[in-house]
Structures are given as C-alpha cells and as structure tokens.
Amino acid sequence: MIKVDDLHKHFGGFRAVDGASLEIAEGTITGLIGPNGAGKTTLFNVIAGVLPPTSGRVTMAGEDITGLPPHVLFGKGLLRTFQIAHEFTSMTVRENLMMVPGDQAGERIWNTWFGRRRIAEQERALQAKADEVLEFLTIDHLRDEKAGNLSGGQKKLLELGRTMMVDARIVFLDEVGAGVNRTLLNMLGDAIVQLNRERGYTFVVIEHDMDFIERLCDPVICMAEGKVLAEGTLAEIKANEQVIEAYLGTGLKNKGMVEA
Amino acid sequence: MEFLNAIVALSNYVLVPALAYGSQLALGALGVTLIYGILRFSNFAHGDTMAFGTMITILMTWWMQSVGIGLGPLPTALLALPFGIAGCAAMVLLTDRVVYRFYRAQKVKPVILVIVSMGVMFVMNGLVRFVIGPGDQRFADGERFIITALDFRMMTGLKEGLAIKTTQGITLVTAVIVVGVLFWFLTHTRTGKSMRAYSDNEDLALLSGINPERVVLVTWLIVAALATVAGTLYGLDKSFKPFTYFQLLLPIFASAIVGGLGSPLGAIAGGFVIAFSEVTITYAWKKVLVYLMPESLEPSGLVQLMSTDYKFAVSFVILLIVLLFRPTGLFRGKAV
Structure with a gap:
C-alpha cells in the first residue's frame, strides 16, 4: 500500500531519517517502534506531506506521492494523528469532527448565498455521522463541549474519531496511547481493530x-x-540482538534479573 | 437645562465623532486581525490597501458624477463601493500571487513577511499617489447633514446644537451591517469555519483536508472588502489623502493589538477604545464644563489635555498599558 524508498530527511547536519526503506501491506496494523529520536515521527511527517523529504520516494498503491501537500494526501485517504493531540479549541467536539470531510458544499462562496438547502442537507448528514462516531468512541456525552476542555485521553479519542469521518485508506497513528489510562487504551485498541476489520483501514x-x-x-x-x-x-523483533541493543535495552540482562 | 446642554455638547463633539471614527478603525482593525490570524503576519500594507480601494471607489464616483448617476441624498460613493472592492480584491490577489505566495511556499518566519509587507506598502503607496495625486481629494456629495446644529436648536430650544453628518450616520449603519455579515459568515458557513479552524490550528487544518490556498484566497477577498469599506467611509467622513491612510495604520494596529490580535471581536472593541480615548483626551472640555460647574468654578482655559497633534501618541500609550497588563489583548488573541 505504502512503499518508502531510501528516504532521507536532514535538518542541517542532523539526519533525522537517514535512508529508511519500508513497505506497509494493505489491511495490516503495522507497529513502528524504536527509541526516542529514532526518526519515527519525522518519517510520519514526511509521508503525510508536512515536511518535504531531503531525498527519496514515497509511493501509495504505486502512485508517487512524495512531497504532496497534506490536504491533497488527505483527499487520497491518507490520514494521520498527532503525538500531542491537536484540536480546534474554540469549536465543540461535534464541530471538530464536522470540519473533517473535505470539499463540502458550504465551501463554495456561491453556495453560501444560493445553495442553502444543499448545505443544510449535507450538514445534517455530517452531524448524524459525527454523532455516530462519538457514540462508537463512547464520548457522545461530550458532543457540545468545547474541544479545548477535554482531557488528554479524550482528545486522543477525538483524534481517532477524526479519521472515521471520511473513508480513510491508511491511517498513521502517532502514539495514540501516550498519556492514556489502561481502560481508555484498551478501548482505543478495540476501536482500531474494529476499524481495521470492518472498514478495511490500514494502520501504522x-x-x-x-x-x-x-x-x-x-x-x-x-x-x-x-x-x-x-x-x-513482535516475537522476532524482541529476539533480534540489534533491537535489544538499540531499544529494548540490555539493562535487565546485565543486572542478571532475567536469564540471558 | 444646563445639564442637558452639557450632554448635547458632549455628544456633538465627542460621542458622535468618536463613534464614527471608532467604526472606521474597527473595520480597519478587522482586516489586520484576519490577516494576522490566518496568514500569520502583521500586514503593514493595510493602510495603503485601504487607500488603494478608496482610490478606485473615488475614480468610479467621479465617473458616475460626470454621467449623472447618483443616489440622491446619499453619497454616490456608496454606488461606486462594489467597484472599489472588486478593484482592491484584484490588487491584493495579484500581490498575493506575485509576492506572498512565494514566501508562503518557503514557510518563512512571520517577521520576514512583515518586512515584505512593508515593501508592498511602499509600492502601493507610490501607486496610489501616482494615479490620484498626493493631495486632498473630495468626493462626498448628496445631503451633508442628517440634522444640522441649527435645526436641532430650533427643535429642542436648547442653547447647544447637535449636528449629525450624513457620513457619520452612513459609517455607523455600514459598519454594523458589515460586521454582522462577517460574524455570520465566520460562525455559520463552512468556509468561515474553515478559516477559524485554520487560524486555530494550522497543522490540524491541513491534515483535516482543508485547502490552505482556498482559505487564503477567501481571507484576502474579505480583507479587500473590509479595507475598501473602511477607507471609503473614512474618506467620506474626513477627506481622502494618501498620506493620511498611511498614518491611519498606527491607530488601526493599536486597535487590533489592544483587542487581541487574531480576535475579530477584539478588533471591534479595540477600535472603539482607541477612538474614544483619542477623541476624549484631545477634546477641549471647556464647553461641557461651563454648563456643569457653578459659575465661580468655570474654567478659563480650554481644558484640553493634549493637542490633537498628539492624538497618535494617545493610541500608543493605551497600547503600552494594555500590553503591560494583558499581553494578549482584551479578548485574548494570540500573544504578539
């Protein structure tokens, strides 16, 4: 689905992404792990079009999407969430969700004055969809709350909800679980699995x-x-010497707390 | 009676002029604040954008006057206003295409855009002076007063007269309509919401599929309309002189910052705060005080705190005070 080919992203002399190549198969939930500063978020940013790559290629279903702007990628069904949840603070939770689908009738200046009925119909449909999503995420009671007032975990749910407002093909989740309690985390996990099975989202x-x-x-x-x-x-990864060295750590082994 | 006379004198010299001036500042500050909120820079060319739009309006007005199109008691400029807005929109869109878009694509820092806008300011300023000349231009016509001081005195039998100029009335009515439409647009239309979303969180807006170029385009269109309306109203009320518009930039920025940059409501409040303080502090209070005080205490001087020459200083003192105690402005805009 997504193929990344020898991707580089340098900030001055610092090589945040330094020749990464990988492939994401359609319909999978692919995990991306690594120590802090490994370049995971930068990789996401480059794929999602937030940052232009220094060199390399990104293709989506065979189509070159390298360096396309975020809103165009969004139109192709490539979505991402943020490590630190973003939201439109001054809008309600429902309005936040309703912002998402692109190319709405109300975006045309002409329609603003002469296409009132079409806009109203579309708004109603969006509202129903937003309510459905909120119910799915069990935060429907927060519908009319200003998004800025939500807790960190609730904001994460809202981030996931945003991806459900359109027919996404691939969703990049940047630490959905960070700062979220166990119960909420399990719920997020369930939601992700369900979206993957029922709606065919590919997740990274x-x-x-x-x-x-x-x-x-x-x-x-x-x-x-x-x-x-x-x-x-994951089992293979956990057994990989290099990975243990770089990420999972040899600390426990060295102290003799686990058997080598 | 004395008290009524004092109120009338106060309205005539302070309240009515400050209301009109405040509306003009508010419309100007709205343009500045929208640019700041959405394009994220302080647009120094705003005063000259106003001058440019007004210039087109004036040229159209003169043409209409010459062929005898008019609105009777209302100024012909109101008919010419849509043409001025269209001309101004074409100008700012061209500027955006040629200048700002290049810098936007580079994702330059806001301070660079500010300097760029100063360049645009000088170009526009030169262009306006080249086309219409640096001098004073009059283009107001129609009925001059809604009510004259003489009529008012005859009607009420008071010693003091209250004159309301047609342009002051039109300024207030137009400002109310424009602000009403703008707020409806920002809160009730999808495009308006996209603009607010983009202003609130650019990254998220982009990743929610909002097309930034479209938001920028609509913003410039609205700003062109606001600037032309504000400039034309000011020109009708006072007179049109390119250099005056360049100077207007100062109180307009003060208004936008006092209200909180990026907050439309703040821009309006800021406009009135600045206008009222400028007018009250530079007004000679003797006339009002004479009515209110017993004879023995009547002031012999003018009781003018400051000469009108210093009125811009007033806006900046207010600006400094607000920034010291509330750095984000009265309505919690973005920190400057």
Whole structure:
C-alpha cells in the first residue's frame, strides 16, 4: 500500500531519517517502534506531506506521492494523528469532527448565498455521522463541549474519531496511547481493530507500550537512528540482538534479573 | 437645562465623532486581525490597501458624477463601493500571487513577511499617489447633514446644537451591517469555519483536508472588502489623502493589538477604545464644563489635555498599558 524508498530527511547536519526503506501491506496494523529520536515521527511527517523529504520516494498503491501537500494526501485517504493531540479549541467536539470531510458544499462562496438547502442537507448528514462516531468512541456525552476542555485521553479519542469521518485508506497513528489510562487504551485498541476489520483501514502505529503493540500489531518495524533496523513479528523483533541493543535495552540482562 | 446642554455638547463633539471614527478603525482593525490570524503576519500594507480601494471607489464616483448617476441624498460613493472592492480584491490577489505566495511556499518566519509587507506598502503607496495625486481629494456629495446644529436648536430650544453628518450616520449603519455579515459568515458557513479552524490550528487544518490556498484566497477577498469599506467611509467622513491612510495604520494596529490580535471581536472593541480615548483626551472640555460647574468654578482655559497633534501618541500609550497588563489583548488573541 505504502512503499518508502531510501528516504532521507536532514535538518542541517542532523539526519533525522537517514535512508529508511519500508513497505506497509494493505489491511495490516503495522507497529513502528524504536527509541526516542529514532526518526519515527519525522518519517510520519514526511509521508503525510508536512515536511518535504531531503531525498527519496514515497509511493501509495504505486502512485508517487512524495512531497504532496497534506490536504491533497488527505483527499487520497491518507490520514494521520498527532503525538500531542491537536484540536480546534474554540469549536465543540461535534464541530471538530464536522470540519473533517473535505470539499463540502458550504465551501463554495456561491453556495453560501444560493445553495442553502444543499448545505443544510449535507450538514445534517455530517452531524448524524459525527454523532455516530462519538457514540462508537463512547464520548457522545461530550458532543457540545468545547474541544479545548477535554482531557488528554479524550482528545486522543477525538483524534481517532477524526479519521472515521471520511473513508480513510491508511491511517498513521502517532502514539495514540501516550498519556492514556489502561481502560481508555484498551478501548482505543478495540476501536482500531474494529476499524481495521470492518472498514478495511490500514494502520501504522507508533507506540512505546509493548502490550499495546503485542495486542494489535503484526508486523512490527523497528527504527533506530533514522534507519529501519528490523522487521517481522513482535516475537522476532524482541529476539533480534540489534533491537535489544538499540531499544529494548540490555539493562535487565546485565543486572542478571532475567536469564540471558 | 444646563445639564442637558452639557450632554448635547458632549455628544456633538465627542460621542458622535468618536463613534464614527471608532467604526472606521474597527473595520480597519478587522482586516489586520484576519490577516494576522490566518496568514500569520502583521500586514503593514493595510493602510495603503485601504487607500488603494478608496482610490478606485473615488475614480468610479467621479465617473458616475460626470454621467449623472447618483443616489440622491446619499453619497454616490456608496454606488461606486462594489467597484472599489472588486478593484482592491484584484490588487491584493495579484500581490498575493506575485509576492506572498512565494514566501508562503518557503514557510518563512512571520517577521520576514512583515518586512515584505512593508515593501508592498511602499509600492502601493507610490501607486496610489501616482494615479490620484498626493493631495486632498473630495468626493462626498448628496445631503451633508442628517440634522444640522441649527435645526436641532430650533427643535429642542436648547442653547447647544447637535449636528449629525450624513457620513457619520452612513459609517455607523455600514459598519454594523458589515460586521454582522462577517460574524455570520465566520460562525455559520463552512468556509468561515474553515478559516477559524485554520487560524486555530494550522497543522490540524491541513491534515483535516482543508485547502490552505482556498482559505487564503477567501481571507484576502474579505480583507479587500473590509479595507475598501473602511477607507471609503473614512474618506467620506474626513477627506481622502494618501498620506493620511498611511498614518491611519498606527491607530488601526493599536486597535487590533489592544483587542487581541487574531480576535475579530477584539478588533471591534479595540477600535472603539482607541477612538474614544483619542477623541476624549484631545477634546477641549471647556464647553461641557461651563454648563456643569457653578459659575465661580468655570474654567478659563480650554481644558484640553493634549493637542490633537498628539492624538497618535494617545493610541500608543493605551497600547503600552494594555500590553503591560494583558499581553494578549482584551479578548485574548494570540500573544504578539
């Protein structure tokens, strides 16, 4: 579905992504792990069009999408969420969701004055859809709350909800679980699995919580220092010497707390 | 009676002029604040954008006057206003295409855009002076007063007269309509919501599929309309002189910042705060005080705190005070 080919992103002398190549298969929930500063979020940013790559290629279903602006990629069904949840603070939760689908009738100045009925119909449909999404995420009671007032976990749910407002093909989730309590995290996991099975979303998930990764992701890709270190099932990754060295840590082994 | 006379004198010299001036500042500040909220820079060319739109309106007005098209008691400029807005829109869109878009694509820092806008300011300023000349231009016609001081005195039998100029009335009515339409647009239309979303969180807006170029385009159109309306109203009320519009930039910025940059409601409040303080502080209060005080205490001087020459200083003192105690402005805009 997504193929990344020898991608580089340098900030001055710092090589955040340094020749990463990987492939995301359609219909999978792929985990992306690695130590802090491994270039995971930068990779997301480049794929999603937020940052232009220094060099390299990104293709989506065979089509070159390198360097396309975010709103165009969005139109192609490529969505992402943020590590730190973003929301339109001064709008209600429902309005936040209703912002999402592009090319609405009300966007045309002409329609603003002469196409009132079409806009109203579309708004009603969007409203119903937003309510459905909120119910699915069990935050329908917060519908008319200003999004800025939500808790961190609720904002994460809203981020996921945003991807459900359109027919996404592939969704990049940047640490959906960070700062979210266990119960909410399980719920997020359930939602992701359900979206993957029922609506055929492909997910790429950055996450540090290994239990979460274990429950959801197959395959798992491990990055370090801007490169892809290893790829495979979580069990394979966990057994990989390089990965243990770079990420999972040898600390416990050295102290003799686990058997080597 | 004395008290009524004082009120009338106060209205005549302070309240009515400040209301009209405040509306003009508010419309100007709305344009500045929209640009700041959405394009994220302080547009120094705004005063000259106003001058440009007004210039087109004036040229159209003169043409209409010459062929005998008019609105009777209302100024012909109101008929010419749509043409002025269209001309101004074409100008700012051209500027955006040729100048700002290049810098936007580079994702330059706001401060660079500010300097760029200063360049645009000088170009526009030169262009306006080249076309219409640097001098004073009069283009107001129709009935001059809604009510003259003499009529008012005859009607009420008071010693003081209250004159309301047609242009003051039109300014107030137009400002109310324009602001009403703008707020309806921002809160009730999808395009308006996209603009608010883009202003609130650019990254998220982009990743929600909002087309930034479209938002920018609509913003410029609205700003062109606001600038032309504000400029034309000011020109009708006072007179049109390119350099005056360049100077207007100062109180307009003060208004936008006092209200909170990026907050449309703040821009309006800021406009009136600045206008009322400028007018009250530079007004000679003797006339009002004479009515209110017992004879023995009547002031012999003018009781003018400051000469009108210093009126721009007033807006900046207010600006400094507000920034010291409330850096984000009265309506919590973005920090400057």
